[in-house]
Amino acid sequence: MKKYLYSLLSGLFLYMIPVSAFAVTEVIWWDFLGGGDGVRMKKLIDNFNSSHDDIQINATTLEWGVPFYTKVQTSAAIGEQPDMMTYHLSRFPLAVPTGVLRPISEAELASVGISGDRFFPANWEAANFGGATHGVPLDIHANVMYFNADMLAQAGLLDENGDPTLLDGLDNFMAGLEKLDAMVEYPIGFASGNGGMVWRWWYSILRMMDGEYLVDGKVCPGDKCEKATQVLADLVEKGYMPSETDYGSAKAMFASGQSAIHINGVWEVPTWVDLRSNNELGFKFGVRDMPQLFETEASWADSHAFAIPHSDKNPISDEKLKAALTVIAWMSDNSLYWATAGHIPSNKHIVNSVFYNNMEPNAAYANIGNNMVTEPFSPLTGVASPTYDAMTNYIMPAVNGQLSADEAVQMLRDDLESLM
Amino acid sequence: MNVYRKNIVISAYILIFPFVFIYCLFLLYPTLYTLLFSFTNSPLIGWGDWVGLENYIKLWNDKFFWKSLKNTFVFVFWTVIPNTIIGLMCAMMINRIKSFLLSGTLLACFFLPHILPVTVVTEIWGWMVSKQFGIMQEGLDYLGFKRIGFFSQRTWAMPMVALITIWWTVGFNILLFIAGLKNISPELYEASDIEGANALQQFKFITWPLIWPITALVLTLQLIFQLKIFDQMYLLTGGGPFNSTLVVLQLVYKQGFQLNRGGYASAIAMVLFVIIIIASVLQYQVLRNKDKD
Numbered sequence: 001m002k003k004y005l006y007s008l009l010s011g012l013f014l015y016m017i018p019v020s021a022f023a024v025t026e027v028i029w030w031d032f033l034g035g036g037d038g039v040r041m042k043k044l045i046d047n048f049n050s051s052h053d054d055i056q057i058n059a060t061t062l063e064w065g066v067p068f069y070t071k072v073q074t075s076a077a078i079g080e081q082p083d084m085m086t087y088h089l090s091r092f093p094l095a096v097p098t099g100v101l102r103p104i105s106e107a108e109l110a111s112v113g114i115s116g117d118r119f120f121p122a123n124w125e126a127a128n129f130g131g132a133t134h135g136v137p138l139d140i141h142a143n144v145m146y147f148n149a150d151m152l153a154q155a156g157l158l159d160e161n162g163d164p165t166l167l168d169g170l171d172n173f174m175a176g177l178e179k180l181d182a183m184v185e186y187p188i189g190f191a192s193g194n195g196g197m198v199w200r201w202w203y204s205i206l207r208m209m210d211g212e213y214l215v216d217g218k219v220c221p222g223d224k225c226e227k228a229t230q231v232l233a234d235l236v237e238k239g240y241m242p243s244e245t246d247y248g249s250a251k252a253m254f255a256s257g258q259s260a261i262h263i264n265g266v267w268e269v270p271t272w273v274d275l276r277s278n279n280e281l282g283f284k285f286g287v288r289d290m291p292q293l294f295e296t297e298a299s300w301a302d303s304h305a306f307a308i309p310h311s312d313k314n315p316i317s318d319e320k321l322k323a324a325l326t327v328i329a330w331m332s333d334n335s336l337y338w339a340t341a342g343h344i345p346s347n348k349h350i351v352n353s354v355f356y357n358n359m360e361p362n363a364a365y366a367n368i369g370n371n372m373v374t375e376p377f378s379p380l381t382g383v384a385s386p387t388y389d390a391m392t393n394y395i396m397p398a399v400n401g402q403l404s405a406d407e408a409v410q411m412l413r414d415d416l417e418s419l420m
Numbered sequence: 421m422n423v424y425r426k427n428i429v430i431s432a433y434i435l436i437f438p439f440v441f442i443y444c445l446f447l448l449y450p451t452l453y454t455l456l457f458s459f460t461n462s463p464l465i466g467w468g469d470w471v472g473l474e475n476y477i478k479l480w481n482d483k484f485f486w487k488s489l490k491n492t493f494v495f496v497f498w499t500v501i502p503n504t505i506i507g508l509m510c511a512m513m514i515n516r517i518k519s520f521l522l523s524g525t526l527l528a529c530f531f532l533p534h535i536l537p538v539t540v541v542t543e544i545w546g547w548m549v550s551k552q553f554g555i556m557q558e559g560l561d562y563l564g565f566k567r568i569g570f571f572s573q574r575t576w577a578m579p580m581v582a583l584i585t586i587w588w589t590v591g592f593n594i595l596l597f598i599a600g601l602k603n604i605s606p607e608l609y610e611a612s613d614i615e616g617a618n619a620l621q622q623f624k625f626i627t628w629p630l631i632w633p634i635t636a637l638v639l640t641l642q643l644i645f646q647l648k649i650f651d652q653m654y655l656l657t658g659g660g661p662f663n664s665t666l667v668v669l670q671l672v673y674k675q676g677f678q679l680n681r682g683g684y685a686s687a688i689a690m691v692l693f694v695i696i697i698i699a700s701v702l703q704y705q706v707l708r709n710k711d712k713d
Contacts, residue, residue, distance in 0.1 A: 070677045077465040098463060098680055193551065193572055195658070242552060244569030249552040379679070386678060389658065397661035400572060411662055418484070419679065 036270035037341035079314030102310035137346035189259030195392030269342030301372035475687035498582035507593025531591035600634035
């Protein structure tokens with residue numbers, strides 16, 4: 001008799017679990033944030049989960065780039081897609097025609113208090129590629145220059161305010177590097193062996209010259225792409241920056257004082273902040289906008305956005321949609337913390353707040369909002385696009401002195417124009 | 421008698437059913453699907469319109485396809501024969517060792533890389549040859565050479581990937597060769613010893629002809645494996661510098677996954693499929709005929 005009672009009780013207990021769990025909506029979340037910023041995002045997710053009883057985020061971090069976007073597409077095709085995901089705005093031109101992004105109506109956005117006017121206009125326009133809102137911008141991330149303040153001071157390259165003096169004009173920049181070259185092996189620690197990194201700096205330089213990358217089905221009209229390539233190739237050739245260096249090595253060179261300047265994205269801010277606060281970085285570091293080598297200020301930029309994948313087989317339920325949008329709105333409202341990952345929040349109200357303007361070191365590059373240049377709207381550009389491959393394939397070898405700038409850009413044109 | 425035969429036939433069908441079912445579901449069905457796909461302008465996921473031979477005509481005129489085909493064969497050249505020769509040499513060496521412990525340890529050492537996933541293999545080598553911090557660069561410094569970007573210089577990229585591939589896969593060939601060598605009767609060697617044959621003669625007249633069926637098998641398997649090269653290129657060179665390591669499957673990946681052109685990618689895949697079938701059947705027949713001479 002006792003035995004039956006036990007099994008009855010345990011049966012009852014098992015029955016109760018789904019009942020008590022029923023009130024909670026689980027939001028399946030996929031992202032590609034594996035770096036220092038990923039740690040911050042996990043904190044934000046934890047904060048969300050602990051402050052919400054009715055919605056719980058179940059997050060998975062996947063491999064950045066083509067693997068992520070391929071997985072999203074294939075999973076949506078069989079109805080196993082997540083409820084929400086991170087997505088690069090630069091990739092919307094490639095993604096929207098495939099139908100993998102679910103359009104979000106104005107009413108749906110309004111139901112959680114989101115409207116377009118809270119975002120920077122260019123950002124919101126990019127999120128509306130294809131005539132409907134396909135995602136909600138979270139941040140803007142751009143290229144910046146990190147510098148070893150101790151070393152620059154020693155070389156006499158800091159003014160009385162602590163601002164680097166080598167940022168203005170190519171000749172001035174080169175003269176500064178020459179001074180640093182006497183002190184360190186390589187003045188600039190740059191990942192010259194990473195196609196994505198080369199693209200971001202190369203595109204910034206191109207836009208500083210007011211050059212165009214894609215116009216009316218033409219790749220690199222004029223000769224400015226050649227010039228931009230030559231600028232980077234000269235830096236390697238003069239020994240101001242190491243050749244064929246991978247991403248991790250470039251960071252290590254800067255962290256260990258083997259180079260005085262590091263060109264990278266804002267997403268590496270947490271790396272230096274954390275190292276410094278753990279007393280593991282043996283020098284004072286600073287961040288500024290990219291050195292302005294030509295007439296126009298420009299810094300390559302892209303945005304992370306949240307999107308809801310669409311599946312014909314298994315469209316998202318109303319309940320899940322509401323929950324996912326609630327998460328997205330909460331993340332946007334709380335993106336001040338996301339700024340500690342180096343990114344500039346897309347939410348204007350956050351950027352205009354007192355808290356943000358007192359944030360270090362973010363305030364030092366707040367100007368990027370004004371001089372950022374996004375990639376052209378095209379299926380040929382954007383994260384993990386053919387442009388990234390072409391950079392690895394042609395421009396990077398030219399930067400490393402294996403190919404002339406003219407040859408490299410011509411190969412780039414031939415390749416990309418054949419894909420149009 | 422008849423009932424007995426019938427039973428045999430039925431149980432035979434039952435026994436081969438799981439294999440045939442899985443073979444059809446996971447091999448035949450996708451292959452036929454890919455063939456159909458290659459006549460359409462489908463995206464990566466879902467169907468497109470029937471375009472007939474358009475993809476194949478486009479392929480014929482695609483210089484990147486020809487380039488990738490050439491590179492694939494260059495890679496085959498760098499790997500297939502060296503991998504077989506090195507495999508045979510190592511197997512003969514291990515086979516001569518009398519101590520079971522020592523030969524077992526050596527075999528394990530050679531086989532160890534083979535059990536590593538390709539990502540681990542490429543990471544290890546990536547670290548070892550990293551231009552700034554790689555241990556191999558320190559060696560070059562010590563010898564007074566300039567540092568080399570092994571994966572980013574045109575001269576080095578393809579041979580380097582081939583070297584890593586050999587390091588990674590040679591263990592399997594050694595295993596096959598050792599099995600073959602163990603099958604050669606020791607009496608043959610003893611008899612030739614008595615007749616005064618030296619080691620070279622023993623190899624030429626005993627080992628080489630008797631191991632030939634295994635060699636033919638290894639060569640054919642290698643050809644098939646290496647024509648399907650993708651992972652190492654994707655992880656180490658990305659096809660660069662300037663397409664010098666772009667291989668056929670990478671083009672399939674690029675067209676299919678990156679540019680969302682499932683139809684065209686399928687056409688490329690079908691062509692590679694046919695090339696592999698022709699090359700391997702041809703090679704195996706030629707090598708087998710040599711056996712009969």
